[in-house]
Amino acid sequence: MKALDGVSLKIGSAETVAIVGENGAGKTTLVKHVTGLLKPGTGDVTVDGQNTRTTSTAQLSRKVGVAFQNPDHQLFSESVEEEMSFALRNFGFAPELVEQRVRWGLELFGLEEYRKSSPLVLSGGEKKRLTLACILAWDPEVVILDEPTVGQDSIQKEKLAGTIRMLTSSGKTVVVVSHDIEFLWPMQPRVVVMKAGRVVGDGRARELMQDKRLLDSARVAQPQLVEFFQRLGERPEAPFADPLEARRWVEETRR
Amino acid sequence: MMWLSGGFIFRRGTSVYHRLDPRVKLLISVLMFATTLLVRSIYELSGVLAFMIVVAAVAMVLKRVARTMLFTAGFSVFIFVLNFIFTRNLDTSLLYASRFVAIVVSTSLFFITTSPDELEQVMKTFRLPRDVVFAFVTAVRFIPVMFLDTIQIMDAQKSRGLELEKGNVLKRVRNMIPILIPLVVNSVVRSGELAEAMESRAYGAVPKPTSLVEYRARATDKVVALAAAFLFALTAYSFYFVFPARIL
Amino acid sequence: MAYILEIAGLGFRYPESPKKAVSDFDLSVPEEEIVVLAGPSGCGKSTLLRAVNGLIPHMYTGDYSGHVRVGGMDVKESTMRDLAQKVGFLFQNPENQIFMFTVERDIAFGLENLGIPREEMRGRVDEAMRLLEIGELALRAPHELSDGQKQRVALAGVLAMKPRLVILDEPTSLLDPKTAAELVDLVGRLRKELGTTFVVVEHRLDLLVKVADRIVVMNDGRKVLEGAPKEVLFGDEAEAYGVTVPAVTKLQKMLASDGVLPPAGLLGPAELAHAVEGNLRR
Numbered sequence: 001m002k003a004l005d006g007v008s009l010k011i012g013s014a015e016t017v018a019i020v021g022e023n024g025a026g027k028t029t030l031v032k033h034v035t036g037l038l039k040p041g042t043g044d045v046t047v048d049g050q051n052t053r054t055t056s057t058a059q060l061s062r063k064v065g066v067a068f069q070n071p072d073h074q075l076f077s078e079s080v081e082e083e084m085s086f087a088l089r090n091f092g093f094a095p096e097l098v099e100q101r102v103r104w105g106l107e108l109f110g111l112e113e114y115r116k117s118s119p120l121v122l123s124g125g126e127k128k129r130l131t132l133a134c135i136l137a138w139d140p141e142v143v144i145l146d147e148p149t150v151g152q153d154s155i156q157k158e159k160l161a162g163t164i165r166m167l168t169s170s171g172k173t174v175v176v177v178s179h180d181i182e183f184l185w186p187m188q189p190r191v192v193v194m195k196a197g198r199v200v201g202d203g204r205a206r207e208l209m210q211d212k213r214l215l216d217s218a219r220v221a222q223p224q225l226v227e228f229f230q231r232l233g234e235r236p237e238a239p240f241a242d243p244l245e246a247r248r249w250v251e252e253t254r255r
Numbered sequence: 256m257m258w259l260s261g262g263f264i265f266r267r268g269t270s271v272y273h274r275l276d277p278r279v280k281l282l283i284s285v286l287m288f289a290t291t292l293l294v295r296s297i298y299e300l301s302g303v304l305a306f307m308i309v310v311a312a313v314a315m316v317l318k319r320v321a322r323t324m325l326f327t328a329g330f331s332v333f334i335f336v337l338n339f340i341f342t343r344n345l346d347t348s349l350l351y352a353s354r355f356v357a358i359v360v361s362t363s364l365f366f367i368t369t370s371p372d373e374l375e376q377v378m379k380t381f382r383l384p385r386d387v388v389f390a391f392v393t394a395v396r397f398i399p400v401m402f403l404d405t406i407q408i409m410d411a412q413k414s415r416g417l418e419l420e421k422g423n424v425l426k427r428v429r430n431m432i433p434i435l436i437p438l439v440v441n442s443v444v445r446s447g448e449l450a451e452a453m454e455s456r457a458y459g460a461v462p463k464p465t466s467l468v469e470y471r472a473r474a475t476d477k478v479v480a481l482a483a484a485f486l487f488a489l490t491a492y493s494f495y496f497v498f499p500a501r502i503l
Numbered sequence: 504m505a506y507i508l509e510i511a512g513l514g515f516r517y518p519e520s521p522k523k524a525v526s527d528f529d530l531s532v533p534e535e536e537i538v539v540l541a542g543p544s545g546c547g548k549s550t551l552l553r554a555v556n557g558l559i560p561h562m563y564t565g566d567y568s569g570h571v572r573v574g575g576m577d578v579k580e581s582t583m584r585d586l587a588q589k590v591g592f593l594f595q596n597p598e599n600q601i602f603m604f605t606v607e608r609d610i611a612f613g614l615e616n617l618g619i620p621r622e623e624m625r626g627r628v629d630e631a632m633r634l635l636e637i638g639e640l641a642l643r644a645p646h647e648l649s650d651g652q653k654q655r656v657a658l659a660g661v662l663a664m665k666p667r668l669v670i671l672d673e674p675t676s677l678l679d680p681k682t683a684a685e686l687v688d689l690v691g692r693l694r695k696e697l698g699t700t701f702v703v704v705e706h707r708l709d710l711l712v713k714v715a716d717r718i719v720v721m722n723d724g725r726k727v728l729e730g731a732p733k734e735v736l737f738g739d740e741a742e743a744y745g746v747t748v749p750a751v752t753k754l755q756k757m758l759a760s761d762g763v764l765p766p767a768g769l770l771g772p773a774e775l776a777h778a779v780e781g782n783l784r785r
Contacts, residue, residue, distance in 0.1 A: 022679045023650060037410045056420070057413040066414045072444070073404070074411040076436035086433070090416025120440060125544045134415065151676050153543045153706050153745030179679045182709065182750060221680035224709070224751040224772045231776030234783065243754040250763060253783055267644075371604040389602075396604050399646040445599050451553075452600035454562050455592045456613035456660065460584035467611035467624050 003029045004040075005197040011175065013141065016168050018184045018205070019177045021194035022219040027177045030194070031144055035060045048141070062091050064142040065135035069150060071127035074134075075119040080111060083119045084134050091138055105133035108163075125156050132163065142173040149180045157183055185209070185223040186242045193218050206238045262323035262363045264398065265370050272314035276476035277373035278380060279483070280365055283310070286487040287361035293494055297349050300357060307360050314368055323363050324356055331355045371395040376470045385464070393449065401442070408437045507668050507700045508532040508555065512569035515550055515559060524550040525724045528569070532717075534667070535694055537701045539711050539732075542721035543745030548704050551721065552670050554578065555702070557586035574667050587613060591661035591669040595676065597653035598645070600660070606648075607632070607641040610660045617664075631659040634693065651682045662693070669693075671703045675710060683710050690714060708736070709749035712769060720744050733769045751775050 004026050011017055019027050032038040033045050036052035045052040047060055068074070077083040081102050088098045106112045109129040114122060119130055128148070135143060145164075149157050157180075164187065167174050178184055184191075184205070191208045193201030195218040201208055209215065209226045225246060229239035234253070240246035267273075272280070287307060294300045304324075311320035335352035342348060369377075371392050378388045412433045413419065419430055513528040525547045532538050540548055553559040557578050560567050571578040574589045594600050603609035610631055614624045632638045635655045645653060654674065661669060671690070675683035690701055691714040705711055708718070718735040720728035722744050728735050735741055736752050737759075751772045758764045763782055770778060 022681060032410065035414055037413065056418060057410075058416045058418045061414045061416055068407070068411050068414070070407070072441055073408045073437055074415065074433075076433050076440075087415035090418075123545055138416075151544075151673060151706070154742055154747040155543055155745045157747070181680065182747075185750075219679065219681040224749055225754070227772035228751055228754070228776050231773045233780055243750055243757060246754050247757045247761070250758060250779060250783070251761070254763070372608060392604070393602050396602060396645065400598060403646075448594060448596060448599035449602070451558055451562065452592075452594055453602070454558060454583055455556055455587060455594075456664065457584045457587035457616040460582075460587070460616050461618035463618065464615040465618050465621055465624065466615060467608055467621065467628065469621070 002041075002197050004033070007043075007197070007199050009192065009199060009202070011142075011173060013173050014168070014171045015173050016164070016187060016189040017173075017175045017192060018187070018189040019175065019192045019194060020179070020181065020184070020218075020220050025194040025218070026197040027194055028146060029197075031066060031146055031175075031177060034142075034144065035064050035066055058090065061087075061140070062138065063140055064144060065138065065140035066144045067132050067135055067146060067148060069147045071124075071131045074131060075127060077119060079116050080106070080114045080119050080122075080130060081116065083130065084137055087134055087138050093138070101137040101139075105137040108136070109133040124151060125153075128152070128156075129159075136167075140172075142175065143167055144175040144177070146177045147179070148176065149178060149183050161187070179221075181209075181221045181223050185225065188241055193220060195219075210239065261319050262326070262359070263366045265367055265395075267370070268315060268368060270313065270315040270368075272310070273368050275479060276470065276472045277369050277377050278472070279476045279480045280369055280373075281377055282480055283483050284361050284365035286483055287364070288358060290487060290490055291354050291357040291361065293491055294350075294354070295494070297346060297353060299494060300350060300353050304353070304357055304360070307357065307364065311364065314364070316364075316367055319367060320360060320364065324360055327356045327359045328352075372468070373470075389458075397445070401438070404441055405434065405438060408434050411437075505534050506531045506572075507534045507574055508702070509572040510551075510555070510569070511571075513551075513554060513571060514566070514568040515554060516566035517550075517563070518565050523566070523724050525554065528721075528724075528726055530719060530726065530729075532668075532700060532702065534700055535698050536716045537690065537694060537703065537711075537714050539708065539715045539718045540702060540704045540721065541706065541708065541718060541744070541746045542727075546721040546745075547724040548721055549672070550724075552592070552672060552702070552704065555668075556590040556592045556670060557581065557583050558592075561586075584617070587666075588617070588664055589667055591664060591666035593654075593658050593661050593669065593671045593674060595672045595674075597650065597657045597677075600657045601645045601653060604644050605641075606637070606643050606645070606656050609645070609656060610663050612660055613664045627663045627665070628659075631663040634662060634696070635659045635689070650677045651686075654678070654686070662697075662699075666699070668700045668702065671701060673704055673706070675705065675707050680710070683707065687711055687714055706745070706747055708732075708747055709752075712736070712749065712752075718746075720746060736769065 007030065019030065021027050029038065033040060033052065034047065036055060036057045039053055048063055050060065052060060075083060077086060084102045084105055085098045088101055106115060109132065111126065111130060111133060119127065122130060148160055152160065164174055176184065188205045191201065191203065191205045192199055193214060200218055201214050209223055210230060212222060215222050226239045229235055236249055240249065290303050291300065294303060311317045331352040334355050335348045338348035338351050374395065375388055375392045378391065409419065417430060417433055422430065510528055510530040514523055514526045516523045528551065542548055550559065553563065554571055555573065560579055561583050567579065576585065576589060578586060601609050602612055607628055610628045611624050614627060632641060635658060637652065637655050637659060640648065640652060640656065648656065674686055678686060687710050693699055694701060703711060712732050715732050718730065718732050719726060720735065720741065727744060728738065728740060736748050737756050741748055752769060755764065755770050755775055758779065759766065764778055767778065
């Protein structure tokens with residue numbers, strides 16, 4: 001059985017893409033192909049012109065930062081600042097630049113107080129922020145987040161959404177693999193739906209998430225606001241991105 | 256690492272051999288092991304190796320055993336060379352090198368056909384303390400998990416620019432640190448979680464826990480055990496009395 | 504009313520910490536209720552759970568004050584052996600609570616530890632597998648299972664001990680939404696079939712709202728909110744405490760305060776649409 005079957009996907013710069021699908025649909029497998037952790041049996045994967053068969057993962061990672069789901073699979077240094085400089089040193093950043101980027105990352109993610117602490121004593125949420133900080137420090141053009149909201153409370157998710165907005169507005173390509181449809185919905189990304197190793201849907205969230213049949217067959221949840229929108233007799237053109245939008249529409253329609 | 260997993264990790268099987276009582280499987284491997292220690296010539300050893308191949312075929316694990324033999328043979332070249340340097344004797348060097356292969360294969364045969372549950376049963380038969388048996392079985396149960404963890408850790412660190420394939424020996428060893436530390440830390444954390452789960456399910460509540468499954472030796476097992484013992488006795492006898500030492 | 508769980512003035516401080524992980528905590532849970540425990544990371548939920556099943560104080564010692572009573576038994580005074588038969592704990596990571604190489608043997612683990620005779624064990628294991636619909640996995644090895652299946656196996660192992668109260672620690676975090684919804688339905692079904700009480704720690708409330716009788720929110724070791732799901736989710740404080748309020752609930756709340764909607768229970772997307780329509784036509 002193939003883990004991936006005839007997948008063709010083009011992602012351009014400054015795009016925000018969500019990859020959804022049930023466990024085992026091939027989402028993580030696909031992500032691993034982007035940086036050459038897995039090499040395709042047939043077909044090719046190219047990142048900014050470089051073929052993943054002939055370029056090492058380390059080199060590809062300079063351009064594509066992948067934040068894996070489990071921070072405990074990466075943290076190992078004696079201090080948070082050392083942890084943050086690990087990748088920078090691997091990528092050959094000059095020492096002054098390393099210091100600058102470490103400082104920037106710690107500030108952005110509110111981790112300055114932990115600079116000299118061991119990364120292993122941080123809480124789960126802090127570890128996740130740290131791994132993301134480590135990646136952004138080397139400023140890749142593409143950032144891939146694999147299930148970034150698992151185990152996060154709403155405050156942490158808000159912060160994460162803010163970080164993604166910041167990345168998108170600074171022109172980065174952001175790919176989020178997630179089950180958390182409610183988290184993804186307000187971002188209105190391009191959505192790629194996967195099922196059994198294939199891409200069964202690819203389009204704007206606004207349209208795609210209305211296709212109940214597709215979503216059901218791929219075992220993907222439909223955002224609550226889309227269901228709400230579809231059940232309204234009289235409604236606007238596109239589903240509401242957030243509760244405030246919906247409320248505004250109700251107000252206007254009442255007049 | 257792949258070779259290690261191919262040679263010693265249990266995989267489910269349906270052959271008659273797999274279905275033997277694990278104590279009988281242990282006996283067979285031990286007797287094979289003992290036989291390799293008794294042989295004094297390369298001819299006798301090749302007979303033992305041939306027997307092992309036949310058993311592997313019966314157990315339907317021939318491909319894995321053959322691969323194990325090959326990889327171990329590569330390793331044993333080292334033994335051969337070392338031995339030759341000191342004894343200048345081709346035949347003994349060859350014997351020692353191949354004996355190593357035979358020892359590894361006899362051990363491998365046991366582990367690849369015996370499940371951790373069966374291993375547990377064997378250990379219980381030898382009256383090992385419950386904690387030891389439990390620790391061992393749990394450790395074996397987590398081998399595939401740790402294997403996967405290692406791959407995930409390597410993936411994560413490669414994605415941070417760690418080049419595992421480049422550099423001299425010293426550099427490569429240093430590059431193992433970002434892999435080993437998370438692995439060890441995860442294992443420690445895992446042990447903690449396992450301890451909590453054990454406590455929560457009343458581990459140690461009763462000095463003599465009961466068992467869901469009972470292993471009882473069938474007639475077939477007894478017959479095979481007897482046959483193996485008989486074969487061993489015959490072989491030992493023939494080595495010593497029928498075919499006197501040719502070399503050494 | 505029979506309270507299966509009574510927590511009175513519970514306080515606990517780990518030896519390495521200067522601060523209390525839980526303080527002045529009171530909670531009474533009647534039988535057959537499903538209680539959801541929520542709160543931001545680090546609020547003391549994990550500590551509280553462990554004080555309920557006995558790991559605190561039996562495995563983790565520290566500064567302990569107050570009482571926890573489960574099924575009439577005082578947790579501090581009872582042994583883990585007795586507690587394990589009253590309180591089941593499904594930990595967050597299913598992998599690290601499956602010990603045996605075979606599913607059915609792992610389900611029997613707790614029973615073996617208690618010295619239950621083989622025939623009774625067999626019956627209980629089969630029953631647990633039936634309840635969780637995992638009969639065909641009986642002889643599989645854990646590494647051959649998906650996360651959802653592993654979780655069911657772990658839960659079967661817990662249920663085989665026939666506890667009156669079951670604690671689930673973030674059970675949906677590793678599952679996709681459909682599997683998570685199936686788990687929630689399963690919990691509802693088990694409550695009905697077995698009369699078991701459930702305490703579920705969760706962030707993903709949109710799924711649990713269907714079956715939850717009560718939501719309790721913790722912050723900084725204390726209880727800060729408690730009430731029926733609607734009360735808590737409609738309140739202004741829930742979000743401040745890291746509780747993820749579902750999108751349509753937020754909307755319903757806004758529309759209710761705008762006077763657009765009459766007061767009602769928690770509405771799902773379809774029901775809310777219907778209510779809004781009805782109101783717009785006027």
